[in-house]
Amino acid sequence: MDNSRVFWTEDLSIAFGGLLAVDRVNLDISRGEILGLIGPNGSGKTTIFNLVTGIYTPSTGDFFFEGESLLGKPAYQIARKGIARTFQISRLCLDLSVLDNVFIGMHYRQKYWLVDAVFRRRLLAREVSQARDRAFSLLGVFNEELVDLAGKPVGTLPQIDRRRVEICRAMAMEPKLLLLDEPSAGMTPEEMTELMQDIKKVQEESEGISIIIVEHDMTVIRSISDRVVALNYGRKIAEGTFEEVSDNAEVREAYLGKRGHRL
Amino acid sequence: MDDQQRTLAGPWGIIILLGVELIIYVLFLALLLVPGGEILAAEALLLVAAVFYFRRNPALGARIQQLFAAHARIAWIGAVVLVLLIPFFIASSPYWLFTIIIAGLFLTACLGLNLQLGSSGMVNLASAAFYAVGAYAAGLLALGWGWPAWITLPAGAVMAGLFSALLFVPVLKTKGHYLALVTIAFQFMVTILLDNMEWTGGPQGLKNIPLFSVAGYSFNTAINLGFIKLPAYANFFYLMVLVVAVVGVASQRIYSSWVGVTLSTIRDDEIAAQTFGVQVNRWKLVIFSLGNCFIGLAGAFYSHLVGFISPPNFAFDKSLVMVSIVILGGMDNVFGVIVGSLLLIILPEKLRVVQDYRFLIYGLVLIIMLIFRPRGLVPFKARDFLDLAGPVRRKRAASASSTVSEGGA
Numbered sequence: 001m002d003n004s005r006v007f008w009t010e011d012l013s014i015a016f017g018g019l020l021a022v023d024r025v026n027l028d029i030s031r032g033e034i035l036g037l038i039g040p041n042g043s044g045k046t047t048i049f050n051l052v053t054g055i056y057t058p059s060t061g062d063f064f065f066e067g068e069s070l071l072g073k074p075a076y077q078i079a080r081k082g083i084a085r086t087f088q089i090s091r092l093c094l095d096l097s098v099l100d101n102v103f104i105g106m107h108y109r110q111k112y113w114l115v116d117a118v119f120r121r122r123l124l125a126r127e128v129s130q131a132r133d134r135a136f137s138l139l140g141v142f143n144e145e146l147v148d149l150a151g152k153p154v155g156t157l158p159q160i161d162r163r164r165v166e167i168c169r170a171m172a173m174e175p176k177l178l179l180l181d182e183p184s185a186g187m188t189p190e191e192m193t194e195l196m197q198d199i200k201k202v203q204e205e206s207e208g209i210s211i212i213i214v215e216h217d218m219t220v221i222r223s224i225s226d227r228v229v230a231l232n233y234g235r236k237i238a239e240g241t242f243e244e245v246s247d248n249a250e251v252r253e254a255y256l257g258k259r260g261h262r263l
Numbered sequence: 264m265d266d267q268q269r270t271l272a273g274p275w276g277i278i279i280l281l282g283v284e285l286i287i288y289v290l291f292l293a294l295l296l297v298p299g300g301e302i303l304a305a306e307a308l309l310l311v312a313a314v315f316y317f318r319r320n321p322a323l324g325a326r327i328q329q330l331f332a333a334h335a336r337i338a339w340i341g342a343v344v345l346v347l348l349i350p351f352f353i354a355s356s357p358y359w360l361f362t363i364i365i366a367g368l369f370l371t372a373c374l375g376l377n378l379q380l381g382s383s384g385m386v387n388l389a390s391a392a393f394y395a396v397g398a399y400a401a402g403l404l405a406l407g408w409g410w411p412a413w414i415t416l417p418a419g420a421v422m423a424g425l426f427s428a429l430l431f432v433p434v435l436k437t438k439g440h441y442l443a444l445v446t447i448a449f450q451f452m453v454t455i456l457l458d459n460m461e462w463t464g465g466p467q468g469l470k471n472i473p474l475f476s477v478a479g480y481s482f483n484t485a486i487n488l489g490f491i492k493l494p495a496y497a498n499f500f501y502l503m504v505l506v507v508a509v510v511g512v513a514s515q516r517i518y519s520s521w522v523g524v525t526l527s528t529i530r531d532d533e534i535a536a537q538t539f540g541v542q543v544n545r546w547k548l549v550i551f552s553l554g555n556c557f558i559g560l561a562g563a564f565y566s567h568l569v570g571f572i573s574p575p576n577f578a579f580d581k582s583l584v585m586v587s588i589v590i591l592g593g594m595d596n597v598f599g600v601i602v603g604s605l606l607l608i609i610l611p612e613k614l615r616v617v618q619d620y621r622f623l624i625y626g627l628v629l630i631i632m633l634i635f636r637p638r639g640l641v642p643f644k645a646r647d648f649l650d651l652a653g654p655v656r657r658k659r660a661a662s663a664s665s666t667v668s669e670g671g672a
């Protein structure tokens with residue numbers, strides 16, 4: 001086995017009723033790589049993320065992280081191995097402050113427990129100040145203004161800032177593998193460019209982190225990913241550099257059917 | 264603006280703050296001591312007027328809030344002193360003192376319920392049943408084995424916690440509203456069992472449960488201070504204040520800690536919580552049990568306060584009252600629960616005439632609240648960890664963010 005492979009799947013599949021949403025998909029990603037995952041609507045991209053984070057259990061197949069099978073492990077254990085994600089439809093807690101949302105990303109590194117919450121306030125103050133410094137430096141990567149908004153409920157922030165907070169929350173976990181599900185959805189082209197620069201910055205600052213990014217926007221995929229995998233009807237139909245994949249006949253057909261203009 | 268700042272910091276600020284507390288206190292006592300419904304109507308009008316006034320002048324409200332934040336310690340000392348003086352002012356009416364103690368017990372129980380329902384989103388419609396577990400455990404231990412009250416109180420709490428852990432295990436595998444359904448079933452099971460089991464006294468319940476006594480001092484004795492004679496309930500009142508203080512401080516500390524963040528995330532989005540490494544089921548089990556411990560503690564206290572308990576004391580309607588208190592007062596907010604308990608326990612006693620329609624009114628209040636103010640009177644507030652940090656850490660935070668900006672530049 002290739003040692004540089006951080007994460008890979010083996011014939012990963014799941015069926016919902018009669019529908020094979022993911023059909024024997026083999027993916028792999030090396031340390032420090034950015035893998036673009038593309039495919040028309042409903043081709044199974046989000047479902048793959050849900051499978052490898054333990055939200056769904058595969059019907060057949062297996063997936064490995066740092067050489068260890070994570071099949072059947074509950075979501076919280078998979079997270080603790082070092083896989084973090086964002087969601088296509090934001091899952092931030094809108095009533096909670098920006099800081100609280102980022103803090104949950106640090107949850108499993110805290111040794112703090114219920115008894116400590118009541119009796120060890122000094123310890124809490126110390127931990128909070130450290131955690132907050134870290135949260136501020138994460139938020140600061142994106143936008144200095146986000147730091148000033150740290151005490152505000154996330155629900156009061158504009159869409160682009162929410163996306164950023166979600167990425168910060170995932171980064172707060174100090175993951176080795178980061179899964180981004182359409183991080184630029186609902187943004188203007190300018191905001192999108194800005195966000196992509198941010199993501200690059202994040203990746204440079206935490207060297208070694210691998211990223212799988214799902215995106216519909218091909219300019220984004222072209223500019224950011226080292227390698228691209230294309231899906232259609234749950235199957236992997238192409239893999240390679242952006243040029244190779246976008247020249248692939250099957251990919252062209254899959255997209256031309258619905259959204260050829262995107263390519 | 265500078266002038267105002269100085270007013271805030273100086274002795275005038277403190278005087279204004281204590282004045283605000285005193286006004287609320289006097290209005291509260293007047294409500295209890297002045298007979299008849301007119302005082303209630305008058306205060307209700309006053310309240311409405313005040314609400315409108317503060318709506319129009321939000322700056323004033325904000326300034327009073329700042330005042331309380333700036334002098335938090337003095338505000339607390341003032342409030343505690345005023346609360347401790349309550350028995351002195353209503354020494355002439357033990358009935359109200361008793362009602363306040365009952366409100367305190369509901370408050371204790373509802374702080375537990377708030378941990379479950381408000382902080383973690385777990386619907387518990389069996390709070391009266393867990394209240395019963397605490398009450399009967401304390402009563403049976405005291406009657407059967409002669410255990411003293413200072414042991415039966417925690418024993419009642421622990422029993423309620425154990426029962427809830429047992430109840431929760433089968434629910435762990437299910438999702439959604441099953442917890443609510445299971446708790447309703449548990450509630451009815453407990454009432455029916457209590458009615459039919461011989462060793463709990465059946466429909467007659469338990470009689471002659473020894474009242475509190477500590478080291479030979481019976482709580483059933485009036486306190487004669489020479490210049491004033493406090494009714495025996497004053498003993499219970501001070502013990503109640505102690506219990507509420509312990510449970511309240513614990514609740515507030517849980518809210519303003521990592522645990523609070525974890526619980527809020529579980530409440531708002533279980534899937535997101537799991538994705539970030541939270542052991543959702545473990546936390547739910549722990550919080551469900553802890554909340555029921557608080558409820559059981561209140562139940563045990565009740566046993567030793569009245570000395571006589573029977574199944575109707577713990578029927579489903581009590582569970583509904585407790586849920587109403589949390590929803591009305593404000594989810595996941597300790598102060599909200601205090602407000603809710605006072606409103607829903609003290610006011611109906613004042614409104615004796617409408618006693619028969621009590622539940623109709625509860626229902627109406629709940630519906631109106633859910634439509635117009637679904638988050639309760641004192642809603643959940645985003646935690647302010649910046650506050651907890653204090654000046655030293657604030658400085659460090661500032662330097663940290665400036666380091667980042669240098670790095671980014």
Ligand SMILES: Nc1ncnc2c1ncn2[C@@H]1O[C@H](COP(=O)(O)OP(=O)(O)OP(=O)(O)O)[C@@H](O)[C@H]1O
Pocket residue numbers: 016019021039040041042043044045046047048088
């Ligand atoms: N929980 C579920 N139950 C039933 N069917 C599902 C479920 N989740 C996904 N599917 C189906 O699986 C297929 C793949 O969905 P998925 O969300 O993974 O697509 P996607 O590639 O992320 O699409 P999009 O670009 O629109 O986000 C779709 O046909 C979808 O309807």
Ligand SMILES: [Mg+2]
Pocket residue numbers: 045046047088
């Ligand atoms: Mg998707």
